[in-house]
Amino acid sequence: MSAGVVDEHADAAAGAAAGPVLEITGLSVGVRGEDGEREVVSGLSLSLRRGETLCIAGESGSGKSMTALAIMRLLPQPAGRIAAGTIRLLDKDGSAVELTALGERRMRDIRGDRIAMIFQEPMTSLNPVLSIGRQLTESIEAHTGLSHAEAQRRAVEALKAVRISEAESRLKQFPHELSGGMRQRVMIAMALALEPDVLIADEPTTALDVTVQGEVLELLRDLQRQHGTSVILITHDMGVVAEMADRVIVMRNGRMVEEGATADIFARPRAAYTQELLAAVPRIGAGAGRRASGEPDEMAGKDKVAVVNDLHVRFDLHGGFFGRVTRRVHAVEGVSFSIAPNETLALVGESGCGKSTTAKALAGLVPYTGGVTIGGRELSGLGGDARKAVRRDVQMVFQDPYASLDPRMRVGDLVAEPLLIHGIGSRQERRERVAALFERVGLSAAQMELYPHEFSGGQRQRICIARALALRPKLIIADESVSALDVSVQARVLDLLKELQREFGVAYLFISHDMAVVENISDRVAVMYLGQIVEIGSRDQVFSNPRHPYTRRLIEAVPVPDPSRRRTRFARLDREIPSATRRIGETVPKLLLKDFGGGHLAAVAD
Structure with a gap:
């Protein structure tokens, strides 16, 4: 065992000896809806020790966030x-404050000062019209007697x-001017500026790239060591959980099912x-049953579903008094690849690397230069009807299924809509095809009459997959x-995608920043x-023998779901991720790819 791990366990033991800082006994939380009140947290009891990291794990609807x-x-x-x-907040001398009995004014004094919270999405937590400095100083001034300058x-x-x-200089900036990782660090700074006794971090890294996630987790560890803060x-x-927690509470349907x-x-x-x-957690190295590393070459003679050649997508940025073009975002620069039938090509990288822009170019949703061929037909130069016909062969499944579905339409009509737009089949034929698709993605035909809000997140994503399959795309x-x-739910949806690929021979362009998921579903990366x-x-080539330093950094940053392999330190970024924005006339160096x-x-140096 390394010295870092020993120190960490020693810190946890010292925290245990110092006694609890927060005690919850028999907590029940009710939420009133159209059908009356229902319990979302039932009889929860827990104790948080000083300097300890307690993880509350569980799926959506388990009561984790409601507890916080x-x-x-x-x-x-x-x-x-x-x-x-x-809910009792304890001082070091043993005196306690019962939070459930406090009035709102007294509770405002405790929030931020003694208990702080970091929310999942920093962009919705930060006020978009106030500068970072204004939001930070307001919080500090509200809880201290410091002057504005102090x-x-x-x-x-x-x-x-x-x-x-x-x-x-960051104090003068606004939230939209910072990256996602930077915004989350601002939220952490805001939460810890007053050195609270308890920090509640609610899914603080879910929306972050894996490298930025590692940086944020390492930051939480550092600040905990420095200030002795207890973390939920x-x-x-x-x-x-495996990387960060001293203890774990597992919740389901509002109740604690296990603690230890x-x-x-x-x-x-x-x-x-x-x-x-734990069985559903994707693990790097567990992608059994996929193609061996040499087999993609066997697809070389096959007709390709998609061929991308020297693709460029650029966006001009206007500025100055006359709105002239001053800078240009080189979102995609000279990208080339192909996808064969029944193949999954994963496109990975951090936010802003051009993954989604590449996908939109393939779907004909953004202007581009270069070549994009779908099913043997080049997209550029096609007229309206011909382009519409090609688009039948390319369908998209987006990240947020609820935002992808019109809440005013029944889900059966939503899945049938692409058939209606392309004039395929009679009303009865469309209904029969939709019913068959519902059955195929694990839903019942009776559910076609329901609305999107009546389904869980995983079910809504299944509906989006059924909608994508309606036109039988390539x-x-x-x-x-x-x-x-x-x-x-993720594991079940991934299994469904694999089954549908085997059944329909469809090709996937799978875009993700989760390297463990990519390793388990992809043929090529x-x-x-x-x-x-x-x-x-x-x-196998990319994960077993990564050749580029950036690829190695992505793989090494993935948290391993095994406490015995806990890292004492995450790799820190020595600088911010560079921007793809350049001045007009400034060229982007073309990468040379070496064949291994x-x-x-x-890529290798010029």
Whole structure:
């Protein structure tokens, strides 16, 4: 065992000896709806020790976030209420404050000062019309007697503590001017500026790229070591749980089903639900049953479903008094690849690397230069009817199924809509095809009459898959199609995609930043960085022998769902991820791809 791990366990033991900082006994939370009040948290009891990281794990609807909101006394009003139980915040001298009995004014004093919370999506948590500095200093001034100048100094210190470069100048920036990882670091700085006793982090890394996720987790560890803060980490990512937690509570349907030390939960889970949850976690190296590394070459003679040749997508940025074009975003620069029938090509990389823009170009949704051929037909130069016919062969499944479905339409009509637009079949024939699709994706024909809000997230994604299959396309583009799903639902949707590929022979362009998922579903992998492909090869080639440093960094940053392999340190980014935006006239250096054999290509220096 490394010294870092020893130190970490010693810190946890010291925290245990210091006693609890938060105690919850018999907590029940009720939410009133159209059918009356229902319990979303039932009889929950837990204790959080000083300096400890307690993870609350479980799927959507398990009551994790409602527990956090109850602690903060931020339940949705007037529907939500604490129906029973106690929540006690303890001082080091043993005195306690009963949070459920406090008035709103007293509770406002405790929020931020003694208990702080980091929410999942920083863009919705930060006020878009106020500068970062204004939001930080307001929080500090509200809880301290510091002057504005002193509050600003502390705000700068907080930004430096979370390793934000040029902290003074960042105070003048607005949330939209920062990357997702930077915004999340601002949220952490805001939460820790007052050095609270308890920090509640609700899915703080779910929307982040894997490298940025590692940076944020390492930051939480550092700040915990420095300030002795107790952390409640809420997540459905069992890799994050294994990396971060001292203890784990597993929740389902508002109830605790299991509690224990992290090593015990992973090695000897007692509850059947915990066992199912751990079994569904995708693991790098567990992609059994996929094609061997040499087999993509066997597809060379096949007609390709899609061929992309020297694709470029650029967006001009206007600025100045006259709105002239001053800069240009080189979103996609010289990308080339092909996809064969019955093949899954995964496109991976961090946010802003050009993955989704490439997908939109294939679907004909953004202007581009270069060649895009679908089913043997080149898209550029096609007229309206011909382009519409080609688009039948390419369908997309998006990340958020609820945003993809019109809430005013029945789901059966939504799946039938592409058939109606393309004039395929009679009304009865369309209904029969939709019913067959519902059955094929694991839903019943009777559910065709329901509306999107009457389904779970995983069911809604199945409806989106059925809609994509309605026109019997040659290529389905799955753009982060499982990243928002719980791990067990994610596993079922991935299994469904594999089954449908075997049955219909459809090709997939699978876009994701989750390397473990990619390793389990892909035949070939293309790694993108700043609009260009830096490595491409079979799944086994890329994961077993990554040639480009960026590919290695992506793979190494994936949290391993095994506490015995917990890292003492995550790899830190030595600088912010560069931008694909350049001045007009500034050229982008073209990468040279070296052939390492068997179709494995990786970028090398000029």
